[in-house]
Amino acid sequence: MRTLVIDHPLVTHKLTALRDAASDTATFRSLTDELVTLLAYEATREIRVQPVSVTTPVGTASGVKLAQPVPLIVPVLRAGIGMLDGMTRLLPMAHVGFVGLRRDEESLVASTYADRLPADLTGRDTFVLDPMLATGGTLATVISMLVNRGAASVTAVCLLAAPEGLRHVEAAFAADEVRVVTASVDERLNDKGYIVPGLGDAGDRLFGRI
Numbered sequence: 001m002r003t004l005v006i007d008h009p010l011v012t013h014k015l016t017a018l019r020d021a022a023s024d025t026a027t028f029r030s031l032t033d034e035l036v037t038l039l040a041y042e043a044t045r046e047i048r049v050q051p052v053s054v055t056t057p058v059g060t061a062s063g064v065k066l067a068q069p070v071p072l073i074v075p076v077l078r079a080g081i082g083m084l085d086g087m088t089r090l091l092p093m094a095h096v097g098f099v100g101l102r103r104d105e106e107s108l109v110a111s112t113y114a115d116r117l118p119a120d121l122t123g124r125d126t127f128v129l130d131p132m133l134a135t136g137g138t139l140a141t142v143i144s145m146l147v148n149r150g151a152a153s154v155t156a157v158c159l160l161a162a163p164e165g166l167r168h169v170e171a172a173f174a175a176d177e178v179r180v181v182t183a184s185v186d187e188r189l190n191d192k193g194y195i196v197p198g199l200g201d202a203g204d205r206l207f208g209r210i
């Protein structure tokens, strides 16, 4: 597994505004959308392509197009939905699968309540959208589902990551073609499993408290 922390002034600028407890839902949504598109640019750096030539008005140029099968984007319900538009903006041809996991507030252990993924992912690049890599339990479960179905690569796009979560995923997928792309690795988790300093509950800030 590899971790890529995107060190770019625009990313840090948007992340700083996103962290601000004073940012309202509308601002939080649009900042998330913009930030994901910036992260997606780096997350797709190794996407599979195939060579093509194209006829220009004055000649022939060599180029590439995305390889088949098309990539699969997997937003993790519910907060990952807030990242979907930002990702499909760069990959409009991608297919989208959905996974829902519920985290027990006491044990922090995740269980699956929705699994809408293709049965066979052989040869496919996959992109998991989960804003907060906290304990890593949820992300490790989703990555396992994709690896077990034959995905060629799994790239998790996370707004923020905690060192504890990264260590968890690293230990589980050390030898796999797995990457985590994030805007920041924060200090730690608190005793409620929140990332510190973090940005609070991403799902609540995107969609409101249930």
Ligand code: URA
Binding pocket: 132, 134, 193, 194, 195, 196, 198, 199, 200, 201, 202, 203
């Ligand atoms: N999930 C969140 O939404 N926020 C955190 O800080 C950790 C997990």
